[in-house]
Amino acid sequence: MGLAGDLCLIVLGAWLAGLLCHFVRLPMVLGYIAAGVAIGPYTWGPHVAAHEQVEMLADVGVALLLFTVGLEFPLPKLSQVGKVALLGTPLQVLLTIGWGTVLAKICGWPFLQGVWLGALLSLSSTAVVLRCLSQNGVQNTLSARVMIGILVVQDLCSVPLLLILPQLGKAGSSYVELGKTLLIGVLFVAFWLWFGRSLLPYAMRTLASQKNRELFALSVLAFGLGIGYTAHALGLSLAFGAFLAGLVLAESDYAHQALSDVGPLRDLFTLIFFASVGMMIDPRWVLANASLLVPLIAVTWFGKGIILAAIVRAFGYANVVPWACALYLGQMGELAFVIARLGMIAQSIPESVYKVLITIAAVSMTLTPLVAPWTQPLYTLWRKVRPKTVDTLKPNVATSLENHTIVCGYGRVGKVVAATLLAMEMPFVITEIDEKALRRAEKDGHQVLFGDSFAVPVLEAANLHHARNIILTFADILSGELAVNAIYGLKPDAHIVARAAGRDDMEKLCNMGVSRVVVAEMEGALEMVHQCLDQLGLSDVETGKFLEQIRRQHYDALYPEGTDEQLMRLRNTLRKSQSEMFTLESPEWDGLSIAQVNVRGLTGCTVLAIVREENTLVNPGPQEILQHGDRLMILGDPEQRASLRELFGRD
Numbered sequence: 084m085g086l087a088g089d090l091c092l093i094v095l096g097a098w099l100a101g102l103l104c105h106f107v108r109l110p111m112v113l114g115y116i117a118a119g120v121a122i123g124p125y126t127w128g129p130h131v132a133a134h135e136q137v138e139m140l141a142d143v144g145v146a147l148l149l150f151t152v153g154l155e156f157p158l159p160k161l162s163q164v165g166k167v168a169l170l171g172t173p174l175q176v177l178l179t180i181g182w183g184t185v186l187a188k189i190c191g192w193p194f195l196q197g198v199w200l201g202a203l204l205s206l207s208s209t210a211v212v213l214r215c216l217s218q219n220g221v222q223n224t225l226s227a228r229v230m231i232g233i234l235v236v237q238d239l240c241s242v243p244l245l246l247i248l249p250q251l252g253k254a255g256s257s258y259v260e261l262g263k264t265l266l267i268g269v270l271f272v273a274f275w276l277w278f279g280r281s282l283l284p285y286a287m288r289t290l291a292s293q294k295n296r297e298l299f300a301l302s303v304l305a306f307g308l309g310i311g312y313t314a315h316a317l318g319l320s321l322a323f324g325a326f327l328a329g330l331v332l333a334e335s336d337y338a339h340q341a342l343s344d345v346g347p348l349r350d351l352f353t354l355i356f357f358a359s360v361g362m363m364i365d366p367r368w369v370l371a372n373a374s375l376l377v378p379l380i381a382v383t384w385f386g387k388g389i390i391l392a393a394i395v396r397a398f399g400y401a402n403v404v405p406w407a408c409a410l411y412l413g414q415m416g417e418l419a420f421v422i423a424r425l426g427m428i429a430q431s432i433p434e435s436v437y438k439v440l441i442t443i444a445a446v447s448m449t450l451t452p453l454v455a456p457w458t459q460p461l462y463t464l465w466r467k468v469r470p471k472t473v474d475t476l477k478p479n480v481a482t483s484l485e486n487h488t489i490v491c492g493y494g495r496v497g498k499v500v501a502a503t504l505l506a507m508e509m510p511f512v513i514t515e516i517d518e519k520a521l522r523r524a525e526k527d528g529h530q531v532l533f534g535d536s537f538a539v540p541v542l543e544a545a546n547l548h549h550a551r552n553i554i555l556t557f558a559d560i561l562s563g564e565l566a567v568n569a570i571y572g573l574k575p576d577a578h579i580v581a582r583a584a585g586r587d588d589m590e591k592l593c594n595m596g597v598s599r600v601v602v603a604e605m606e607g608a609l610e611m612v613h614q615c616l617d618q619l620g621l622s623d624v625e626t627g628k629f630l631e632q633i634r635r636q637h638y639d640a641l642y643p644e645g646t647d648e649q650l651m652r653l654r655n656t657l658r659k660s661q662s663e664m665f666t667l668e669s670p671e672w673d674g675l676s677i678a679q680v681n682v683r684g685l686t687g688c689t690v691l692a693i694v695r696e697e698n699t700l701v702n703p704g705p706q707e708i709l710q711h712g713d714r715l716m717i718l719g720d721p722e723q724r725a726s727l728r729e730l731f732g733r734d
Contacts, residue, residue: 086136088132089131090137092129092131093118093119093122093131093354093358096118096121097114097118097357100114100115100121102114104117108452112353112357112417112448113445113449115353116358116361116364118361119359119362119364120362120366121361123361123363140352141352141356141359141424144355144357145321145322145421145424146311146325147307147325147345147348147353148353149241149323149325149329150307150325150329150345150349151345151346152238153329153330153332154329154333154338165229166398167229167233167395167398168232168235171395171397171398172232172233172240173236173240175205175390175394176206176237176240180202180204182201182204183197183205184198185197186382186386190375192436198248199248199422199423199426200440203415203440204383204419205244206237206415206419207237207413207416208417208448208451209234209417211448211451212230212411213231215411215452215455216230219456221407221561224557224561225400225517226407227407229395229400229404229408230408230411230412241418241422242323242327244422245320245322245326245421245425246323247265249426249429267317268323271317271319271327272327275310275327275328276331283331283332284335284336287335287336290337299337300345303344304344307325307345310324310325312324357417360420363438363441364438365438369438375439383415384413384454385413388410388413391405391413392405392406392408393405395408402462402535403459403462403535406458406461411455411458413451413454414447419444420441420444423444459561484512484546485546485549486549486550487551488509488551488552488553489513489542489545490511490512490556491513491515491554491556491566492513492556493517493520493521493523493531494520494556496558496603497557498523501513502527511529512530512546513531513532514531514535514545515533516533516534535565536557536565536569537566537568539569539572542569542573543573548573548574552578552580552598553566553577554581555579555580558583558603559584560588563581563588564595567579567581567596571596575664575716576664576716579598580597580601582600582603584603584604585602585604586605588602612630612633613626664694664714665714665715665728666713666714666715667711667714667731669731670711672711672731673709674709676705676709677690677707677709682730685730686726686730687722687723688724688727689719690703690716690717691716691717692716693716
């Protein structure tokens with residue numbers, strides 16, 4: 084069947100491998116590469132015959148991939164990613180290229196091949212990183228926002244790389260030729276940016292007014308590949324022209340529809356491209372050269388990670404952020420395969436080096452989901468080696484607060500919580516790691532602490548031991564789990580109210596012992612139902628009963644007592660009762676038994692446990708003798724615990 088049979092084989096192989104990657108939570112692009120290896124000329128079994136024709140189609144896949152990357156990258160995004168992205172990322176790209184030349188010299192490669200290696204290494208995989216952030220539940224953290232900003236500017240930095248690198252590999256090229264190419268590139272970009280702002284909106288409106296979706300999709304495709312072909316005719320690259328076309332079209336109001344129309348075709352040709360990359364990999368060659376590949380992968384990741392961490396730290400991001408950037412962004416990205424292919428076409432990269440580069444890229448992308456979860460353990464270990472002192476915290480926190488609330492996070496939810504507590508004149512303190520959010524909290528007149536909500540010095544500075552409750556306002560489950568573990572490690576009887584993004588996160592937090600978990604999507608849905616029922620004329624009483632029934636069915640599934648009315652009342656009573664730790668600081672109780680002190684009779688509290696030096700006595704009897712310095716874990720409602728504090732002479 085020729086090329087048609089080859090395409091069928093590629094699609095079937097990629098489908099099977101992509102399906103497997105989906106179930107093991109790896110990027111599907113790795114499945115496409117694996118499929119290419121399986122049907123390539125170096126493995127046993129059915130293989131592609133018309134390899135050169137497949138590579139021609141792969142060039143179209145590269146162009147469409149970069150066209151859609153440009154579509155998803157409107158230029159106004161640059162104003163949202165911050166200084167660390169706008170200034171730090173270009174510096175990171177240059178330093179990484181330098182690191183690549185050093186590695187090339189160690190490997191005995193020419194200088195130019197080192198430049199190509201550094202260029203490939205400088206760009207990370209947006210798709211892989213976003214998938215890992217989502218899987219690890221940290222997509223809403225400060226680290227994630229910094230990484231996304233860096234990824235956005237890395238994609239933009241690929242433009243000059245695509246423009247300049249192929250010229251470096253041309254025989255007889257000089258600075259004059261390079262300058263000529265850059266001038267043509269600048270004029271080419273300027274013309275199409277002018278076209279995009281002046282004539283393109285009118286053309287797109289005219290197309291949309293025809294109400295012919297097929298014509299619209301074909302016009303978008305012709306626009307992207309047409310600019311790409313024009314760039315190729317001018318001595319630039321097809322990939323560069325397609326990326327520019329995407330950038331120009333992204334400025335219009337029709338970019339989302341264009342992306343939707345081109346997406347399926349892009350996915351097909353991208354599949355062909357990555358499969359063609361896999362066809363270049365010889366598994367036997369990889370095994371034979373493992374002694375070179377394994378240390379090279381390790382040192383490339385380590386060097387790039389150090390560069391990223393240093394730049395992020397230099398721009399004022401501390402704590403876990405540099406660690407996250409180093410481990411999440413240390414791999415090569417999809418564009419590495421594109422740039423490597425350009426190097427082959429420009430004859431700057433020999434086939435032997437090309438195999439090394441694409442193998443490093445494929446393996447590093449595969450390892451990212453395994454390496455990224457080590458961020459928090461490594462940061463925790465680092466903090467044990469170099470603990471953070473409370474002196475680094477904001478000095479305006481009144482650590483003498485008692486019976487106060489600790490609000491962890493000052494995002495949209497934390498801001499509402501703080502405003503409510505302030506209106507009710509209830510004491511509280513805010514912990515926040517995001518410097519901008521911290522400034523907003525200070526501007527709003529709140530007491531704030533700079534630091535992670537799971538850092539022990541931060542919790543101690545917030546006077547956790549005397550806090551009434553803790554509210555975790557962030558939605559990502561990893562931050563919630565870390566904070567809960569840290570809080571219970573310091574205060575086992577802490578009352579925590581946590582926010583969860585969904586039911587799975589709610590179950591995790593409930594299993595950890597969190598007092599109350601609020602599911603944001605559930606409460607939002609209930610409020611929407613409330614508004615609808617209110618418009619239909621139902622009374623507040625009827626609406627309240629109906630919503631309470633739904634809320635019970637949703638939340639009570641986590642509790643073994645079910646929804647029985649009497650058990651519900653019992654549970655509500657127990658929720659009002661809290662445990663608290665008291666230390667016998669006065670020697671007047673030394674030698675007296677619990678019965679002699681008459682703790683329950685005078686206060687109504689129950690002694691749950693006595694912590695004495697290294698021993699813990701659970702459920703002590705009435706004849707148990709108290710000793711000076713004992714710590715008593717007691718249970719009671721707020722009034723009962725207030726009576727106990729009065730009994731023991733504590734304010």
